[in-house]
Structure formats: C-alpha cells, structure tokens
Amino acid sequence: MRTEEHVDLSFVRERFPALAREQGGREVVFADAPGGTQMPRSVIDAIADYLANWNANLGGAFETSRRSDAVLAEAHAAAAAFVGATPQEMVIGQNTTTIAFHLSRSFAKTLQPGDEVVVTVLDHDANVTPWVRAAGDAGATVRRVDVHTDDCTLDLDSLDAALTDRTRLVAFTLASNAVGTVTPAAEIVRRVHEAGALAVADGVHFAPHESIDVAELGVDVLFTSPYKYFGPHLGAAFARRELLETWDAYKVRPAPDTLPDRWETGTLSHEALAGLTAAVDYVASLGDGDSLRGRVVAGMRAITVHEGGLTRLFLEGIAGIDGLTLYGIADADRWNERTPTFAIRIDAMTPRELAEELARRGIFVWDGNYYALSIMERLGLEESGGAARIGFCHYNTPNEVDRVVADLADVAAKR
Numbered sequence: 469m470r471t472e473e474h475v476d477l478s479f480v481r482e483r484f485p486a487l488a489r490e491q492g493g494r495e496v497v498f499a500d501a502p503g504g505t506q507m508p509r510s511v512i513d514a515i516a517d518y519l520a521n522w523n524a525n526l527g528g529a530f531e532t533s534r535r536s537d538a539v540l541a542e543a544h545a546a547a548a549a550f551v552g553a554t555p556q557e558m559v560i561g562q563n564t565t566t567i568a569f570h571l572s573r574s575f576a577k578t579l580q581p582g583d584e585v586v587v588t589v590l591d592h593d594a595n596v597t598p599w600v601r602a603a604g605d606a607g608a609t610v611r612r613v614d615v616h617t618d619d620c621t622l623d624l625d626s627l628d629a630a631l632t633d634r635t636r637l638v639a640f641t642l643a644s645n646a647v648g649t650v651t652p653a654a655e656i657v658r659r660v661h662e663a664g665a666l667a668v669a670d671g672v673h674f675a676p677h678e679s680i681d682v683a684e685l686g687v688d689v690l691f692t693s694p695y696k697y698f699g700p701h702l703g704a705a706f707a708r709r710e711l712l713e714t715w716d717a718y719k720v721r722p723a724p725d726t727l728p729d730r731w732e733t734g735t736l737s738h739e740a741l742a743g744l745t746a747a748v749d750y751v752a753s754l755g756d757g758d759s760l761r762g763r764v765v766a767g768m769r770a771i772t773v774h775e776g777g778l779t780r781l782f783l784e785g786i787a788g789i790d791g792l793t794l795y796g797i798a799d800a801d802r803w804n805e806r807t808p809t810f811a812i813r814i815d816a817m818t819p820r821e822l823a824e825e826l827a828r829r830g831i832f833v834w835d836g837n838y839y840a841l842s843i844m845e846r847l848g849l850e851e852s853g854g855a856a857r858i859g860f861c862h863y864n865t866p867n868e869v870d871r872v873v874a875d876l877a878d879v880a881a882k883r
Contacts, residue, residue: 542742571705613630793812815880818835
C-alpha cells in the first residue's frame, strides 16, 4: 500500500560514496540500478571490517571462527527479515541463478513423464531455464505464459490456459527486469495453488522497489539478489520449510543436514554475508518500527513513494520525444503497475549506440537483453540488440530524471 512516507534524499545520497563520481565536471547519473545498485558506506565498511578483523572459516573453537559463525546467522536473520520469512527458510549462495539451478535439480526428481512446468515470457532467464531443464531431465512438458505486447503486462488468460491437472510448478516474476511491469503476484499464486502446483517467484528486480512478504504472497519459493538492494554480490532464496526438508539436496557427506545448511554447498563468502546484513540494516534505517522487519517494511514504503514520483516524472517527460519508443506501461497514471525501469529505443540508433552516447554525457545505462531473453524475442528486439534500459532507484533525484529526459530529447533531435 502506498503511504505518505518519503525518502530524505540528502540523508540517502551522502551515504553512497559512488554518487559523488564526476565526469566532465558534472556528477554522474547512475541510471543502471536494475543491473545492480551502488552500496552505502556502511555495507562497504562491514565487508572491510570482516576481512580485516574476523576472516576465518566456520565451526572453530577460536574467536574469529566464532564471529564468522555469528556473521552467517546474522545474515540469514537479515535476509529473512527482508522478505518476512524465518532464517531456516533462507538459502544464501553465490548468486540467484546458481541457487535456482540447485533447487531445480532437486525439484526434477519429484517429476514424472507427463507432468507439466509453466514459465512466462516476462521472466529473466534465471527463472526460466532452470525449470525448463528440470522438466527436460524428467520427461515433463513445458508450457509458456504470454504477455500483452502493447504494454508488456502478463496475460492472465494465457496463464489460465497453461494450467492443467498435470501442472507441478509455475515460475513467474514479481516485476520484469527488462520493462518494469509489476505482476499481480497474489492473484497468480492463488490460481497456481488452485491448480495444485508450486508457485516460484523471481523477486530480484522487485526487491529494491517494494517490500516483499512471502507469507502474504503465499509463494513456495522466492529469489532475491542482495546486490540489487544495496548489498554485495550474493543470491538469496526463500523456500518453504517443507520443500527444503523433503527435496533431496545435492551436498557433500560431511555437510550438515539441518536447515538451511544442507542447501548451502561449500564455503560462502563470509565478507559478503556481513555486507548483506549491513544492506538490510541500511534499508531499515529509512523507516521506523519496533522490529527489524517493521523498519524494513517502513523503509521500503518510503522508497516506493519516492520512486513513484520518479516514474511519473520520467513517463511524462519522454511522452513528447519524437523518435523514442518505450516498451511497457507508458501511462503515467499507471505508475504503480511498474517499477522505475524503462526499456527504450531511439530511431536510427542501436541500443548500444544510445548507451554509449549517454555514457559520454555522464549517464550510465544498460543495453541488450539483460538476460530477459524471452520478452526481447517476443517484442522482436533481440536480433537488433534488444533495448536501452534506464533504471532509477531511491537514491536518484528528480533533477537527475529531468537531466536524463533532456539528454534523450537532445539525442533524438539530432538523429
């Protein structure tokens, strides 16, 4: 729910060292948040402090190892508070893609020939291929959910058509990392569960923009990536305790069989775990509450309100630019149906050429398919380089949005 809380931009921006970067005498505009956000100083300090003072492996009898044990426990507690889960339900690993393949390999052992797995055209491929490969390994069938190409929203009629009494799992995204669409997740989960299937949600792109409550959504599995919400390069997944206990985990024999340890293969990046805890603490510092979870929810609420203003400003600003095409929801009044992530093209320019021109002007954006391969193929953009992706987050300012819009207008006018 949207409320009137707001982000104190001066408080926020002074905490991110990278935002002071200049190019040609002007501050750089980091409009690349969907590919990974910048880190606040507190996260950087937490990582450095671990490496400088506590670097050790787990399970030892000495002080630095005991501290490393605590770092692991704190990170799971922080990851759980971020999505409304319990620490035992949080699996942390190298990255989301790796965790997804790990879980999907175990899920594949529950499938039989004739079973069905459903994926969507809107998703990042990390929430497509692992489940497609699982189906292939088990001789199961794959069905795909389409989008409405005019605004890149998920076609719920297509979802209903894909669901059968043989559906075992449906993988979908909370928000598209390519075009910004926010899906009606609770409704999707309801339909999936009515069909008797598991609901697997990719929350990676959604996570830095709105709060997540896995219990409220009812999802069975949900992925996030801390480096998309101001933390280090890690992956984190929630999975229902029943699944983590009953699925067959691929692990070495000496590894614990407790949760979530049985799913966390090898030695994790302890310094990154310290950074994950600090990242969740940073989000919590933006809100008030009696618990870490309460402060996280309040902080994310403030972020959502601020970013809604950025979304409206950008959509209204680009509406009159000749030669610019936006893929996705373009109506500023529908700002709460999308994130501040925009896939665009300008006539007579490849996405790479546009990204390079904006980079020369000190505006950092992405180009290509960003691993959201299916939607780029569906829109007919993949063979010609995908799209340029402009993505804002809570540390961006209205003035930065105005600057990006003005430079897009200037680039388009000169083509």
